[in-house]
Amino acid sequence: MAEAIVFIIFALVAIAGGLTMLTARNPVYAAVGLLSTMFAIAIMYVLLDAHLVAAVQVIIYAGAVMTLFLFVIMLIGVDRAQAYGDRPLIQKAMTGVVAVGFFATLVLAGREVWVTGSDAFGTPDLNGTIENVAKELFGNWTIVFLASVMLLTIAAVGTIALAHFPSGEEDGAS
Amino acid sequence: MTVTVTWYLVLAAALFSMGAAGVLIRRNALIMFMSIELMLNSVNLTFVAVSKHLGLIEGQVAALFVMVIAAAEVTVGLAIIVAIFRFRSSANVDELSELRG
Numbered sequence: 416m417a418e419a420i421v422f423i424i425f426a427l428v429a430i431a432g433g434l435t436m437l438t439a440r441n442p443v444y445a446a447v448g449l450l451s452t453m454f455a456i457a458i459m460y461v462l463l464d465a466h467l468v469a470a471v472q473v474i475i476y477a478g479a480v481m482t483l484f485l486f487v488i489m490l491i492g493v494d495r496a497q498a499y500g501d502r503p504l505i506q507k508a509m510t511g512v513v514a515v516g517f518f519a520t521l522v523l524a525g526r527e528v529w530v531t532g533s534d535a536f537g538t539p540d541l542n543g544t545i546e547n548v549a550k551e552l553f554g555n556w557t558i559v560f561l562a563s564v565m566l567l568t569i570a571a572v573g574t575i576a577l578a579h580f581p582s583g584e585e586d587g588a589s
Numbered sequence: 590m591t592v593t594v595t596w597y598l599v600l601a602a603a604l605f606s607m608g609a610a611g612v613l614i615r616r617n618a619l620i621m622f623m624s625i626e627l628m629l630n631s632v633n634l635t636f637v638a639v640s641k642h643l644g645l646i647e648g649q650v651a652a653l654f655v656m657v658i659a660a661a662e663v664t665v666g667l668a669i670i671v672a673i674f675r676f677r678s679s680a681n682v683d684e685l686s687e688l689r690g
Contacts, residue, residue: 419590426600433607433627442619449623452604456630459597463641468633468649475656480626480663487667488619491674507614514610521602525595541641543649551646552653563657570661577668 418462429455442488453477465543597638604631618670618680629659
């Protein structure tokens with residue numbers, strides 16, 4: 416019962432954060448809405464006994480990614496970004512229809528056994544502690560882990576390459 | 590009233606739909622990017638919920654890898670947005686319709 420109450424409260428927080436992100440004119444408000452959604456999802460992970468994933472969610476998403484977003488919003492300038500008008504009403508209505516239809520399709524598909532798998536099997540008291548996740552991560556998934564390390568290195572190098580502008584080039588293109 | 594896996598899947602579907610709507614409806618490149626992050630988060634929630642449901646730890650490992658991909662994507666994507674902003678002084682995607690610099 417307590418689990419249900421916590422779930423309902425934080426599901427509402429997550430949906431409210433998502434709607435804030437969808438409708439806010441100011442990008443900073445959108446970022447704060449997404450931040451609350453991410454915290455609510457971290458609570459969901461705790462409810463699902465995925466403790467390591469919950470910690471990583473808070474550290475990486477709420478900590479690093481959203482800080483980076485807010486930093487770029489400040490770099491670009493808030494008032495400049497909010498000056499543009501939104502989509503016309505017909506596009507908003509069509510997007511609403513598409514989103515609701517997509518949601519209904521997902522929910523209907525989730526009722527089918529071939530999408531979600533059959534009934535629960537294996538250990539019902541699965542506990543996502545660091546030890547359990549690390550055994551799997553560094554056991555069966557070592558190659559994928561090393562590939563992700565390589566991916567992060569490539570992403571860092573690519574970001575530096577994108578951010579590097581020689582001083583002569585800047586004048587010509589603008 | 591017990592919380593079943595269906596509740597989590599419905600919540601994840603709702604969040605994913607909101608993210609998809611955000612990509613379609615917003616013009617600001619940063620907010621479109623945030624919508625993509627919301628979609629990745631909802632998929633992570635699905636992974637972890639089904640992992641709990643089936644008693645398999647692989648779902649949580651997959652969620653961690655999705656987070657790694659999302660972190661790499663954020664760094665590169667924000668660098669692209671900043672680079673575009675330097676040339677065009679705009680984060681509006683409708684002004685970037687030409688295929689030239």
